[in-house]
Amino acid sequence: MAEQQMTPEQCKELEEKLKKMSPDEIAELQKQQCIFCQIISGKIPSKKVYDDEHCIVVMDINPATRGHCLLLPKKHFAIMPQIPENILDHLFIVSKAMSKILLKSMRVDGTNIFVANGAAAGQRAPHFMIHIIPRKEGDKVMDIENHLVDLGIRQEIAEKIENRFNELMGIKKKVIKQKTLKEVEKEVEELDSGDKDEPEEEDFPEAEEDDDKDDNKKVEQGSDEDSDEEEPDEDDDSEDEKDDGDASLDDIANLFK
Amino acid sequence: MKCEYCELISGSEKAEIIYQDDEVLAFVKEDAITPGQITVIPKEHFTILEMIPNKLLSKMVNVANKLGMAIFDTMGVQGTNILVENGLGAGQTVPHFSMHIVPRKENDNLALHWDPQQLMEEELEEDFIQIKSNAKEMSISDQEPKKEVTVSSGKTEVVLEDEGENYLLKSLKKRP
Numbered sequence: 001m002a003e004q005q006m007t008p009e010q011c012k013e014l015e016e017k018l019k020k021m022s023p024d025e026i027a028e029l030q031k032q033q034c035i036f037c038q039i040i041s042g043k044i045p046s047k048k049v050y051d052d053e054h055c056i057v058v059m060d061i062n063p064a065t066r067g068h069c070l071l072l073p074k075k076h077f078a079i080m081p082q083i084p085e086n087i088l089d090h091l092f093i094v095s096k097a098m099s100k101i102l103l104k105s106m107r108v109d110g111t112n113i114f115v116a117n118g119a120a121a122g123q124r125a126p127h128f129m130i131h132i133i134p135r136k137e138g139d140k141v142m143d144i145e146n147h148l149v150d151l152g153i154r155q156e157i158a159e160k161i162e163n164r165f166n167e168l169m170g171i172k173k174k175v176i177k178q179k180t181l182k183e184v185e186k187e188v189e190e191l192d193s194g195d196k197d198e199p200e201e202e203d204f205p206e207a208e209e210d211d212d213k214d215d216n217k218k219v220e221q222g223s224d225e226d227s228d229e230e231e232p233d234e235d236d237d238s239e240d241e242k243d244d245g246d247a248s249l250d251d252i253a254n255l256f257k
Numbered sequence: 258m259k260c261e262y263c264e265l266i267s268g269s270e271k272a273e274i275i276y277q278d279d280e281v282l283a284f285v286k287e288d289a290i291t292p293g294q295i296t297v298i299p300k301e302h303f304t305i306l307e308m309i310p311n312k313l314l315s316k317m318v319n320v321a322n323k324l325g326m327a328i329f330d331t332m333g334v335q336g337t338n339i340l341v342e343n344g345l346g347a348g349q350t351v352p353h354f355s356m357h358i359v360p361r362k363e364n365d366n367l368a369l370h371w372d373p374q375q376l377m378e379e380e381l382e383e384d385f386i387q388i389k390s391n392a393k394e395m396s397i398s399d400q401e402p403k404k405e406v407t408v409s410s411g412k413t414e415v416v417l418e419d420e421g422e423n424y425l426l427k428s429l430k431k432r433p
Contacts, residue, residue: 047381047382047385047389048389049385049388049389049392050392050395052397057392059381059384059385059388061376061381062373062374062375062376063373063374063376064371064372064373064374065371065374066374066376066380066384067384067388069388080322080325080339081322081325081326081329083322085319088318088319088322089311089314089315089318089319090397092314092315092318093311093314093315093397094397096306096307096309096311096314096397097395097396097397098392098395099306099307099343100307100395101388101391101392101395102388103307103344104391105384105387105388105391106384106387106388108344108346109344109345109346109347110342110343110344110345110346110347110348110349111306111341111343111344111347112340112341112342112343112347112348113306113339113340113341113343114338114339114340114341114369115338115339115340116336116338116369117325117329117336117337117338117339118335118336118337118361119335119336119363120334120335120336120361120362120363120365121335121336121337121338121359121361121369122336122338122361122369122370123336133347133371135344135346135347135348136346137345137346139346140371140372141371142340142348142368142369142370142371143368144290144348144367144368144369145290145368146288146289146290146350147288147289147290147291148287148288149285149286149287149288149289149292151273153292154273154285154287154292155273155285157273157285157292157293157295157332158273158274158275158284158285160331160332161275161293161295161324161327161328161331161332162275162276162327163331164326164327164330164331165275165276165283165323165324165327166276168323168326168327169276169320169323171276
């Protein structure tokens with residue numbers, strides 16, 4: 001849909017106005033200005049194929065292909081991150097059901113589920129929507145080409161995104177530091193020279209001597225190891241244990257026994 | 258049949274994994290629409306969207322949404338797309354359902370768009386009637402539609418819908 005361009009003066013005026021408004025008033029204004037909110041309220045007629053508590057599905061009047069549908073949340077959200085989880089879940093579950101309906105109704109070989117967040121991503125109206133597009137081979141819709149991405153770039157991307165993603169998911173940051181062989185060798189030397197920091201492995205013989213508590217201790221040791229794998233490791237002893245999978249570190253750890 | 262994503266999940270193929278739990282895995286795909294694209298897949302092998310249980314889909318959507326936010330916060334981009342290529346006709350290349358999160362910048366010229374068609378009013382109306390009548394029987398729960406949708410010809414709606422899925426699966430299996 002066509003967007004109206006505002007002059008700088010109009011923008012400034014609007015900004016001033018917005019500053020004085022309460023969140024409720026702003027929401028109401030957005031609703032009045034939004035074509036899709038008017039479609040939802042029925043002020044603008046549409047071809048509605050589905051309607052429930054949280055969303056409606058309408059036919060796109062300028063479709064990518066025949067049968068192209070738009071799923072609109074009834075509440076006005078501009079982009080996906082603003083939508084509460086339970087509503088977002090519902091929207092995608094309805095999309096799944098709609099996809100099935102379109103496969104059957106339009107006799108196609110597939111569907112695209114497509115969301116654009118932001119104008120740069122192709123979003124044309126400030127109301128979140130999910131496109132459900134019937135597809136046939138060779139229809140020239142989203143003629144995507146994939147390109148190989150260098151391993152180095154992929155690793156960099158993964159690293160960059162992972163930390164922020166974990167924060168958003170509420171996952172405790174996982175710091176698994178891989179030790180170099182030199183670092184481990186140095187530690188071995190230190191351990192050999194000083195008896196102060198006894199590694200956990202050396203507790204085993206003691207535990208085995210103590211016949212009464214033998215079983216209990218073993219269980220404890222076992223559970224310790226488990227939790228070490230999931231949590232960031234602070235102390236050196238457990239880190240050696242954690243790296244069980246690494247053959248070279250395993251060999252070095254065996255030197256203690 | 259070998260599945261690229263199942264091999265990745267089993268660990269026999271290496272990947273840059275951003276997140277995984279019992280049910281889903283998010284990673285940086287080797288070939289992408291644009292660098293920074295993240296792909297979310299279910300760990301269990303499902304071919305197409307219609308086969309994904311609602312609960313699993315919700316989990317994937319939640320992960321995809323948070324990944325979208327993380328991309329936005331860290332990659333210096335101006336937008337994101339969520340894309341599902343569902344079925345061979347929709348550009349699906351691996352027979353394992355996936356959801357892509359694509360970072361977007363102004364004028365990046367990615368082909369994630371289409372030329373809007375001008376349909377005749379009759380064409381639009383015809384499609385509308387067809388879709389609306391099918392959507393009446395739409396069930397958004399995971400349970401199969403109940404027996405009440407039996408059709409007089411002896412064939413049931415359930416059977417008809419199954420045919421639709423099988424057709425899609427077949428077309429995917431035809432891939433070399």
